[in-house]
Amino acid sequence: MNKIIITAGLLFGSLLSGASYAHFSTIECNDCSASQRLQQADTNLVDQAHESIFVVDFVNHSVSKFQADGEVVKAVTMTLSENIDINHEYNHRKTFLRSVNAD
Helix, strand or coil, X not given: CHHHHHHHXXXXXXXXXXXHHHHCCEEECCCCCHHHHHHHHHHHHHHCCCCEEEEEECCCCEEEEEEEECCEEEEECCXXXXXXXXXXXXXXXXXXXXXXXXX
């Protein structure tokens, strides 16, 4: 009986953790300046229903988070868990992306 409860708990936990990866949207902008990252985020946030977007730069090994605040798109600081999730998503590239603080 205990094995069934433990197994069910593990399966339920894996479903919840897998769903968290679907809640972020990324775009690639390699070797971009801060203004170019903001422009890419602004353009792509208009087209999507997401509240935030991550701009990934594989040349500089960095990732930036942008959020829409009404009509204005601004850079915001990422959480550690968001940075880990992004790195997990791009694990196949064998690179580690560091978060870039809000400009």
